[in-house]
Amino acid sequence: MTVTGADIARVFRAEHGRAVSVLIRALGDIDLAEDAVQDAFTVAVERWPRDGMPPSPAGWIITTARRRAIDRLRRESTREARQAEAVALQAADPAVGPDEEGPVKDERLRLVFTCCHPALSREAQVALTLRLLGGLTTAEIAHAFLVPESTMAQRIVRAKSKIRTAGIPYRVPRDEDLPARLSSVLSVLYLVFTEGHTASAGADLDRPDLAAEAIRLARQLVELMPDEPEALGLLALMLLTEARRPARTDEAGDLVLLADQDRSRWDADLVAEGHGLVRKCLRRNAPGPYQLQAAINAVHTEAADAAATDWSQVVALYDHLLQLTPTDVVRLNRAVAVAELDGPQVALALLDDLDLAAYAPFHVVRAELLDRLGRRAESAAAWERAADLSDNATQSRHLHARAAAVAGDGPAST
Structure with a gap:
């Protein structure tokens, strides 16, 4: 062969x-x-x-x-x-290495905890682990952080230098070290999964192997720290997102948006497992960012179709998430839900103060809202801008097609 x-x-x-x-x-x-x-x-x-x-x-x-x-x-x-x-x-x-006593047995999870040493900044922890664990290029990691490639290259070099000069050991973290590093570890696994769900560059929409590895490590983390609700929340978020993978592209390999997906193709076992984890998180009554994002995905996957989505609940969950994570990306996602409740004009006004000009999804949301308002020339320009910002061939092809449809006075939505 x-x-x-x-x-x-x-x-x-x-x-x-x-x-x-x-x-x-x-x-x-x-x-x-x-x-x-x-x-x-x-x-x-x-x-x-x-x-x-x-x-x-x-x-x-x-x-x-x-x-x-x-x-x-x-x-x-x-x-x-x-x-x-x-x-x-x-x-x-x-393949074996010296035996070490400690709670982390998985080699790759060990690497994540090592790179998440508190002597490194959060950005350096996540960037270095993405590089070493996922084999991501500097450009791919820069895309995930929304920073220039040169900035990310310097960040990775400094992180390696810090580990070397500070004498940070590659060893099994002690039990007492785990909680202090958990937040960084969760960030790493989330970004690894995100890259697997939608590749920042290349011909393919996604990287299933990378998403599967992130899920595997998240399961290991939950087993290692079963009393940490955010670890449960992250695993639930991954499973509910991964469940939709079979319906994200059509037979031609073209992107299918959430609202248009054939929900019968979703992985019912992953949906059920994800919902079970969300319910377990709710019983803990200690909501965190990953648990809230998982809950939002649970609302989406409960609905028989897009029209049946409980958008008021989605907005309420985003309001809670904003209290914990007041970022422009969260505000952007909330605006999508607001559009379903209060209309595109209200949602469009929410985008005015967002500093996301280099973020392709921002222009996607703006293009969709402008299209729904009948402002097709502006919508087409926004679709093209989103396509220009995407290095993912499948995603870019979809965005260019949307731009052409709007510019050609085609249907307002697909």
Whole structure:
């Protein structure tokens, strides 16, 4: 069977995080581990199309990366310490590493908690983990943070430098360390899932493997910290969002908006599990941002169709969410619900003070509201602006089509 570039890309997306985690644990050096794994995938690109896919692609990558790291340490062994590191690494089993006592057993979840050390800023914690765990490019992470790529590159470099100079160890966090790092860990997993749900760039709408990994880690986190309602809330949010994946594209691969989706195609098991977790969160009576977002998604997935959605409840939940997370993105999403209750003109006025000019969904919402008001020239321009801001080919194609339909005096909505 011929191994294609797409096959290797799938292995990269699925195994990059684990390979980097194992190598960091063995090496204690983030840059060296990341470079070694990258080198291993470069070798895979050269050899696998010729020799075929190995029986265990993940094991092959880890073993090859380990050998590359040994070679590099030996080349740089101008001091005895570096040569000793190479000898120790050669003797070690990178798939296992030294035994450590501690609550976090999963290698990739261990990496998340390590990167969420309190010595790093929240932005650095999330950015570094997205880079190491998900294998996201600097451009993809910058897109998630709505910042320039150069800014994100500097942030990642500073985070790695901080870990190195401060001597932050790659180790299992103690039980008492977990609560202080939980908020950052939740942010990381949420952004990993978000990238999996809608890829910031590329030909495909989504990255199912990345979303699945985020869900797997969220399940591990709930098992690790079962009394944390926000961990439950995040898992519920992921499951209810993931449940809609089968209906997000049509047979041609084109994007289908929530209001137009065939809800019979939603994953009923994930919906039921997500609703169960939301009810469990409600019984805790300690609402947080992820629980409220999960509750909003529960309202959407309870409705038989878009018209049956309880928009007043959605607005009320967004009002509560704004008290905890007063961001322009939350205000934008609330405006969508307000439009269903009070009309597009009221909702459009809510967008005036939002600082989201570089955020494609802002222009999508504005375009839809303008279209409903019959202001089609302005709507078409907003659709085009949204398309220009999207590097996701499926999403951009949909947005250009909407712009063309409005500009051509086609139907106001699809």
